[in-house]
Amino acid sequence: MDASEERDEERARICIVGGGFGGLFTALSLAGAGDVTLISNDDHYLHTPLLYEYLSGEVEAWHIAPTYKELLDERVRFVQGAATGVDFDRRGVSVAGRVRRFSYDYLVLAVGGITNFWNVEGAEQHSMPFRKIRHADDLRRRMIDALDRIQPDAAPQDARRAATFVVVGGGASGVELSTKMSDLLRDAFKRRGLRGEPHVAVVEMSGQLVPGMDAGVREAVERVVAEKRVEVFTDARVVRVLPRGIVFEHAGEQTTLEAAGVVWTAGVRVSPLVEALDLEKTRRGLLVVAPTLQVQDRPEVFALGDIADYQDVPPSLFGTAQLAFQQSSLVAANIQALIDGSVPSRGHFEELGEAVSLGTDDAAVLTAGKVVGGQIARQARYALYTTRLPTWHHRLRVGAAWFFGGKSPRPLGL
Numbered sequence: 164m165d166a167s168e169e170r171d172e173e174r175a176r177i178c179i180v181g182g183g184f185g186g187l188f189t190a191l192s193l194a195g196a197g198d199v200t201l202i203s204n205d206d207h208y209l210h211t212p213l214l215y216e217y218l219s220g221e222v223e224a225w226h227i228a229p230t231y232k233e234l235l236d237e238r239v240r241f242v243q244g245a246a247t248g249v250d251f252d253r254r255g256v257s258v259a260g261r262v263r264r265f266s267y268d269y270l271v272l273a274v275g276g277i278t279n280f281w282n283v284e285g286a287e288q289h290s291m292p293f294r295k296i297r298h299a300d301d302l303r304r305r306m307i308d309a310l311d312r313i314q315p316d317a318a319p320q321d322a323r324r325a326a327t328f329v330v331v332g333g334g335a336s337g338v339e340l341s342t343k344m345s346d347l348l349r350d351a352f353k354r355r356g357l358r359g360e361p362h363v364a365v366v367e368m369s370g371q372l373v374p375g376m377d378a379g380v381r382e383a384v385e386r387v388v389a390e391k392r393v394e395v396f397t398d399a400r401v402v403r404v405l406p407r408g409i410v411f412e413h414a415g416e417q418t419t420l421e422a423a424g425v426v427w428t429a430g431v432r433v434s435p436l437v438e439a440l441d442l443e444k445t446r447r448g449l450l451v452v453a454p455t456l457q458v459q460d461r462p463e464v465f466a467l468g469d470i471a472d473y474q475d476v477p478p479s480l481f482g483t484a485q486l487a488f489q490q491s492s493l494v495a496a497n498i499q500a501l502i503d504g505s506v507p508s509r510g511h512f513e514e515l516g517e518a519v520s521l522g523t524d525d526a527a528v529l530t531a532g533k534v535v536g537g538q539i540a541r542q543a544r545y546a547l548y549t550t551r552l553p554t555w556h557h558r559l560r561v562g563a564a565w566f567f568g569g570k571s572p573r574p575l576g577l
């Protein structure tokens with residue numbers, strides 16, 4: 164008998180697929196409410212807003228990517244594996260490498276998104292995604308390799324060419340990443356006594372950086388991006404990604420930019436699991452959900468976060484951790500309501516503010532309608548994200564480590 168079948172007949176079987184912002188926080192809220200199983204493909208959660216700080220060495224993996232083993236107690240069973248399908252009629256989830264399905268009375272789908280390369284030629288083969296710890300490790304290694312190849316007496320223009328990196332996408336992710344990379348590379352140039360300066364460029368399809376964000380935040384972003392010597396190409400469409408560079412089109416002209424690395428932050432699409440599910444979806448492939456987060460015609464199935472089309476929220480909230488986090492409370496409350504024989508309720512989700520990290524010494528935070536910048540904003544952003552880390556125990560450990568140990572960047576090469 165599969166572990167998933169060993170059950171107390173009285174207890175509801177709750178199966179949660181995906182252990183990110185939506186799934187993990189639902190599991191934590193429902194711990195003990197029934198036979199709770201969390202299925203996720205990695206062995207750790209990831210606090211994505213701080214992945215840029217992991218790249219720069221300001222935070223460590225254990226701070227932002229604690230294992231589920233550390234976060235969950237015996238009230239939630241964790242299964243590491245990729246869910247490959249759901250039989251909604253028989254109420255079972257299939258997991259790669261496991262013969263038996265995981266049976267459920269209530270199912271939560273929270274598998275999030277993956278990088279969308281939009282079928283741009285060469286993009287998937289040659290550019291680097293930035294969504295996981297291993298992606299940050301790969302990018303850091305690529306930057307160090309590029310620096311190591313520069314001769315100490317290289318001419319400034321040669322050093323710049325060898326240390327050119329392109330970030331595709333000028334949304335919050337592209338801005339946070341490019342400013343961190345620029346700070347790290349410029350610091351490395353100084354430490355290694357190299358002449359000239361590195362080159363980090365952002366290529367953005369729309370007419371401005373951070374489209375959709377508050378105008379004050381955008382102003383702060385544009386100022387700091389310029390200070391940090393990041394080159395910005397707006398109204399620019401990537402045509403092709405090459406093994407060492409990109410070709411993009413701007414004002415009807417094609418430009419080729421040689422680069423030691425191209426990082427792709429320009430899009431997200433739903434996880435392939437969702438594409439395979441026989442459930443109603445929007446044209447963008449998102450699951451259609453009721454205001455209670457139940458999927459159409461399947462009241463025992465809930466979906467949330469990046470894969471769910473929740474109608475009643477400002478468009479800027481879609482695809483954010485803040486939305487998935489808030490929705491997890493509603494899903495947990497509604498499953499508890501169904502267990503108790505009462506009626507699920509609808510949700511109300513709010514913007515909790517905007518916070519963009521800008522390099523290793525700056526940030527822009529929108530709070531109570533005002534934009535705050537500089538070191539204070541950087542500290543405020545840390546405080547904000549510490550309070551959102553999962554579990555009190557983990558928050559305290561990380562908060563103490565930051566308070567006593569500081570959060571300085573780790574130079575490239577160390």
Ligand SMILES: Cc1cc2nc3c(=O)[nH]c(=O)nc-3n(C[C@H](O)[C@H](O)[C@H](O)COP(=O)(O)OP(=O)(O)OC[C@H]3O[C@@H](n4cnc5c(N)ncnc54)[C@H](O)[C@@H]3O)c2cc1C
Pocket residue numbers: 180181182183184185186202203204205208209211212213214215244245246247273274275276293294336434436467468469470482483484485486487518
């Ligand atoms: C680098 C980065 C920085 C970000 N910064 C911010 C920010 O500052 N503020 C903000 O609000 N939002 C931010 N976001 C967006 C935010 O991370 C997402 O909106 C949020 O994580 C969505 O939550 P989710 O639960 O839907 O999906 P996720 O958090 O992505 O979780 C999905 C989980 O499901 C797992 N999974 C996927 N497929 C399967 C499968 N088949 N079987 C089992 N498990 C599976 C994944 O491994 C993952 O653990 C950022 C995203 C990235 C990538």
